[in-house]
Amino acid sequence: YEKQYEQHWKKLQQQLKRENMEGFRNEFLDMHSYDQAMFFIEQKKSIRLQIYTYLSPEEIADIMESIDEEEQTRDLISEMDPRFASMVLAEMSADNAVDILNEMDKDHIASFLTIMDTSAADEIKHLLHYEEKTAGSIMTTEFIATYKTNTAKQTMQQLKEQAPDAETIYYLYVLDADKRLVGVLSLRDLIVAPEDTKIESIMMEKVVAVSAGKDQEEIAQMMRDYDFLALPVVDFQDHLLGIITVDDIMDVMEEEASDDYSKLAGVSDIDKPNDT
Ligand code: ATP
Ligand code: MG
Structure with missing residues (x-):
């Protein structure tokens, strides 16, 4: 090979x-x-x-x-x-x-x-x-959102149009008329729903979301705990600002691991016989 x-x-x-x-x-x-x-x-x-x-x-x-x-x-x-x-x-x-x-x-x-x-x-x-190492700084704004009053068919059509530019198409975030994040569904949930189903009847309402200022290390932990492939980022009024995908988080974990490693290396300096 x-x-x-x-x-x-x-x-x-x-x-x-x-x-x-x-x-x-x-x-x-x-x-x-x-x-x-x-x-x-x-x-x-x-x-x-x-x-x-x-x-x-x-x-x-x-x-x-x-x-x-x-x-x-x-x-x-x-x-x-x-x-x-x-x-x-x-x-x-x-x-x-x-x-x-x-x-x-x-x-x-x-x-x-x-x-x-x-x-x-x-x-x-x-x-x-956004400040470095916060949700806002690692999120991307290329997400797919639909409205809760749309049907599965309308959402599927919209998905076809937006999919080429989206970071992930696996989750669709659901907004109300004020553009607040009120639900989420997976692509699988959408595909299996009958065409005339309203999105609000198939969405998951308890959305796990993070605020834009949240530290990236805490987000990595949440991603591990919940096992989602992406997490939505919202402002203080629950408006959807962006999403963080699992590959962004893998970069974070790598970065944090090497930071910790340097810190460890720093600590070991104390053992060196020097001017103290
Ligand atoms: P399952 O694991 O049930 O087979 P799946 O493989 O299609 O579902 P998963 O990635 O495992 O998809 O997500 C499971 C469910 O989690 C989806 O139905 C989706 O609606 C929901 N979900 C995704 N993101 C979030 C979130 N941020 N908060 C709450 N629920 C979410
Ligand atoms: Mg699954």
């Missing part, structure tokens, strides 16, 4: 050398975006600059989303042409774009936001307001 992998990489490198854009795209885009990222970060900068001209901002955005180290993604974004980079950021899900921007200085953030398409920029600006 590894051998196959190696050959594949060689083939991709040859296509780049021969400037065979079509061949490269066909082979490269067939791979899973994580594997694309692995190939991508192993290349020299000059090769990466070539790849940027072969792929669309959307295709590059998928690769950037597969890289876990925000510092690394920031460096890649910084080597791109700024206009292209801002399109890449706009194509990423807003929470991930914010994580990367948070690694940059204020002037850089401002310059990216001014050249970005306004709707993406507005969403990012909104998320940048």
Whole structure:
């Protein structure tokens, strides 16, 4: 299997050398975006600059989303042409774009936001307001919400339209006329319901939600306790602001684990014979 992998990489490198854009795209885009990222970060900068001209901002955005180290993604974004980079950021899900921007200085953030398409920029600006390590800072605003008075059929139609841009389609959040979060149902609940069923009759009313200021570590614990794949984030009036998905939480747990590890390493310094 590894051998196959190696050959594949060689083939991709040859296509780049021969400037065979079509061949490269066909082979490269067939791979899973994580594997694309692995190939991508192993290349020299000059090769990466070539790849940027072969792929669309959307295709590059998928690769950037597969890289876990925000510092690394920031460096890649910084080597791109700024206009292209801002399109890449706009194509990423807003929470991930914010994580990367948070690694940059204020002037850089401002310059990216001014050249970005306004709707993406507005969403990012909104998320940048939340304090680091809170629900608001790790949530994404690409969720699916329906109204409690809608039927299953209407909701299914809406789901089809919104699914391509949603972070997860597994849970649908239910709002009342004042746009307050009043229920939730899973995709499974929706699929098995007869078409004319009202959403309010099949939704779960006791919604577990977190406030935007809640600490990310507590949210990780709730995610483990309840075993949901996502949790909704609400403001003090129960308006739905965003969702946090289990993959956001996996990143948090990794981050917290390495923080704890550094703390542990710090503690062990006390044992060292030094000037005390
Ligand atoms: P089941 O486990 O019953 O087979 P499922 O596999 O379709 O359901 P799960 O992810 O296990 O889906 O979710 C179970 C139920 O939890 C769903 O019916 C959904 O309505 C409900 N649910 C999802 N998110 C929340 C939440 N934040 N608060 C309360 N209930 C929720
Ligand atoms: Mg289940």
